[in-house]
Amino acid sequence: MTIHGDHPFLPPESERSPVRRLRGRLASPVGLWTTAYDGKRAGLTVASMVVADGDPGYVVGLIDPDSDLWETLRQARTAVVALLGEPHRRLADAFGYVAPAPGGPFKMIDWTDTEWGPAPVGVETWAGCTLVSPDPPEVGWALQVQLEIVHVELSPDETPALVHRRGRYYTL
Template sequence: MTIHGDHPFLPPESERSPVRRFRGRLPSPVSLWTTQYAGKRAGLTVSSILVADGEPGAVVGLIDPDSDLWETLRQAKTAVVSLLDDRHRQFADAFGYVAPAPGGPFKLADWTDTEWGPAPVGVTTWAGCRLVTEDPAEVGWSLQVQLEIAHVELTAEERPSLAHRRGRYYPV
């Protein structure tokens, strides 16, 4: 077995999307969206995210329409949006399905069940949210999912938040 520094699934430069490469040059927050319906848990790392203040506040994210998260979120109509920090790099990769997670990514941490879905123990900032519409607009290859913020959990920030830029994580 050979270990190398290149990403094993990275297509050759000539085959990469210029729009995706443009987006990749923007720093993006790393969040984890989790939900649960009828005993089935689903989660996905989401970096295409916007938080809007207001009454009520909102979270907008671009979600893969074929993801387990979207299928389960449509049924549950609630989700937890957690902001990950520097400790959660492996966690982010596992829920982004780019790193192995024997037994599934939910086995990597302990969870607190909330009325909005599972919240990872040890994450200091998260929001409990409700799905605004079951039929969101398509944006590129994603769905533009809007959640209404019903609850925000903030604790003392011990570590920098995690950002993603050009395939790498950075504390900010």
């Protein structure tokens, strides 16, 4: 058996979608979207997202329509969008379903229940949001989910930000 740093199921670069390769060259913030409904929690690491300033402000993200997050978010109609930092790499991988999380990713850290969903303890920058539409448009492989920002918690901006580019995490 050989252990190597390459992804074992990744097709050769020449066979990958050029659009996906273009998207992969953009540095994206690493967000953790969480929600809860009727006692069920769901979350997903989301790097395909943008925050739109305004009154109100919005978070727009590309969400897998088959994800547990979407199923629960559609019912709950509220979510927490937390911006992850350097200390949260393992959490990002667990909620991205690319690393093991015995007992599930919600068992990895403590959570604060808010009116928008569970907020991760130790992640100081997050927004409480409401779902704009339970029937968002399809964009490529995903749903273009829009959340209206209702509440914002900001850190003193001392934690290095975690960004995703070409399948890897970097810090700013």
